[in-house]
Amino acid sequence: MTHIFEADVQSAVLRHMNGDHTDDNLLITRAFSPEREIVAASMTGFDGAGGTWEVVSGTGETADVRIDWPGGPITERAEVRREVVALYDEACRRLGVEPRPHA
Numbered sequence: 001m002t003h004i005f006e007a008d009v010q011s012a013v014l015r016h017m018n019g020d021h022t023d024d025n026l027l028i029t030r031a032f033s034p035e036r037e038i039v040a041a042s043m044t045g046f047d048g049a050g051g052t053w054e055v056v057s058g059t060g061e062t063a064d065v066r067i068d069w070p071g072g073p074i075t076e077r078a079e080v081r082r083e084v085v086a087l088y089d090e091a092c093r094r095l096g097v098e099p100r101p102h103a
Contacts (some may be wrong), residue, residue, distance in 0.1 A: 003039045003048025003075040013080055017043040024088050025056075029053045031091035040064075046080065048073045063091065 004011075017025060025041040033055060040056040050068040057063070067082040068092060085102055092099040 003073065005047065005077065005080075009054065009077050009080075010044055013046065013077075014043055017084070024091075026082075027095065028067065028084075028087050028091045029055045030063050032067045032087070032101040035063070035065075048075055050083070 020087060022042075026038060029041040030036055030038050035055065037040055037058040038055045039058050041053045043051055044054045044064070045052045049068075050066060053065045053067070055063055055065050067087060069079075071079075071083055072087040074080065081096055089099055091097075
C-alpha cells in the first residue's frame with residue numbers, strides 16, 4: 001500500500017515547491033514528461049510512490065504528470081526532499097543543464 005502523508009506535510013511541501021522552486025517544477029516536468037513544450041508547472045500532490053504536477057503546454061492545454069520517486073517508495077517527510085532533489089538532478093542530466101549546488 002502506498003504511504004499517504006499527513007495533510008500538513010503535503011501543504012508545507014507543496015507551498016515550498018510552488019513558492020520557492022517554480023523553475024525546478026518546470027525543469028522536472030519537461031525532463032520526465034513526453035510533452036517537452038511545457039510553459040508552466042506546479043506540484044499538486046505526492047505520496048510514498050511519487051509526485052504529481054499539473055503542467056500547461058505551449059498551446060494552453062493542461063495535464064497531470066505523475067513521476068515516481070527515483071529511490072523507490074518512501075514514508076518519511078525528509079525523504080521527500082531527497083527524492084525531489086534526485087528528480088532535479090536527473091532532470092538536469094537529461095536536459096543537459098548544469099545543476100546548482102544543493103544547500
